[in-house]
Amino acid sequence: MAGVLRRALGTVPFFAYVAIFLVTPTLVVVIGAFAGDRGGVTLANVRALGESYVLDAFGRSILLSASTALIGAVLGALLAYALVTARPNGLLRRAVTAASGVLAQFGGVTLAFAFIATIGLSGFATVFLREQVGVDIYAGGVWLFELPGLILVYTYFQIPLMVIVFLPALDGIRPQWxxxxxxxxxxxxxxxTKVAGPLLAPSFLGSALLLFANAFSAYATAAALVSQGNPIIPLQIRGALTSEVVLGQANLGKAMALGMIVVVAVVMALYALLQRRTAKWLG
Incomplete structure (x- = not known):
C-alpha cells in the first residue's frame, strides 16, 4: 500500500498542473458562457454565437487554420522526407531538426515584427523591390495586415512544426518494405501508393489536424499584426473582453471561447484516433 501511495505521489505535480492551467480556466469559461451580466443563468451568450459577425470570425479562423495546416503539412512533409534520406546522425539532419524545434515556437510579437520589418510597408525587402526592381508587392492592397498576411505568417511556424511531428512516422518506414x-x-x-502511402496517411492527417489546432488557437501573432478589426475569433474575443465602446460583453467573450474549445476538442479527438492507428505499426 505504501508503495502505491509513493508512486501516486509522483503524479501530484502533473495533476496539479492540469487542474490549475487546464481544468480551472475551462470551468471559468464554461460557467461564464452561461452566466448573465447581472447574475443568474442565461443562454443569451450562447445564442449570440449565431450572430453574423461571430460566425464570420469563426469562418475566417477555420479558413486560416485549414489553409496554413494544408500548406504546412505538405511542405513540412517534403522537408521531413528530405531529412530522412540524409544520414541519421549527420550534421544536416541535426541542424534542421534543431532549427525546426526553435522556429516552431517562434511566434507572437517577435514574429510579427520580423515580417513587418522585412515585407511591411516600409520593410527593407519591400523598399528594395520597389526602388531597385520596380515591383510593388502592395500594388493590390495592404494584404500583410489582413487574412492573406496571417496565412503567410502562420505558415512560417507551421512548416517546422510539421517536420517535428511527422519525422518519427517517416523514420518508422523500414527500408525492407x-x-x-x-x-x-x-x-x-x-x-x-500501395505500401508507404497508406501507412503514412493516418500520421499525415493527424499531423495536419495538430497544425489546424495550433493555428486555430494562436493569438499573439495575429494580435500584434492586426491593429484594426477582429478578423479571427481570438481577436473577436479580445474585443469582447477589452472593448471600451460596448461594455458588458465579457461573458459573450467566454461563450466564443467555449466555441473554440469545442472545435479544438473535436479536432484533437480525431488526432488521437489517428495517432492510435499509427502507433500500431510504429511500435
Whole structure:
C-alpha cells in the first residue's frame, strides 16, 4: 500500500498542473458562457454565437487554420522526407531538426515584427523591390495586415512544426518494405501508393489536424499584426473582453471561447484516433 501511495505521489505535480492551467480556466469559461451580466443563468451568450459577425470570425479562423495546416503539412512533409534520406546522425539532419524545434515556437510579437520589418510597408525587402526592381508587392492592397498576411505568417511556424511531428512516422518506414516491393516487381509509384502511402496517411492527417489546432488557437501573432478589426475569433474575443465602446460583453467573450474549445476538442479527438492507428505499426 505504501508503495502505491509513493508512486501516486509522483503524479501530484502533473495533476496539479492540469487542474490549475487546464481544468480551472475551462470551468471559468464554461460557467461564464452561461452566466448573465447581472447574475443568474442565461443562454443569451450562447445564442449570440449565431450572430453574423461571430460566425464570420469563426469562418475566417477555420479558413486560416485549414489553409496554413494544408500548406504546412505538405511542405513540412517534403522537408521531413528530405531529412530522412540524409544520414541519421549527420550534421544536416541535426541542424534542421534543431532549427525546426526553435522556429516552431517562434511566434507572437517577435514574429510579427520580423515580417513587418522585412515585407511591411516600409520593410527593407519591400523598399528594395520597389526602388531597385520596380515591383510593388502592395500594388493590390495592404494584404500583410489582413487574412492573406496571417496565412503567410502562420505558415512560417507551421512548416517546422510539421517536420517535428511527422519525422518519427517517416523514420518508422523500414527500408525492407521498399526492398520487398521492388523484389516483387513494384515500381516507386506502386510502393508509395500501395505500401508507404497508406501507412503514412493516418500520421499525415493527424499531423495536419495538430497544425489546424495550433493555428486555430494562436493569438499573439495575429494580435500584434492586426491593429484594426477582429478578423479571427481570438481577436473577436479580445474585443469582447477589452472593448471600451460596448461594455458588458465579457461573458459573450467566454461563450466564443467555449466555441473554440469545442472545435479544438473535436479536432484533437480525431488526432488521437489517428495517432492510435499509427502507433500500431510504429511500435
Amino acid at each position: 521498399r526492398e520487398a516491393a521492388e523484389s516483387l516487381g513494384g515500381s516507386t509509384w506502386v510502393y508509395w
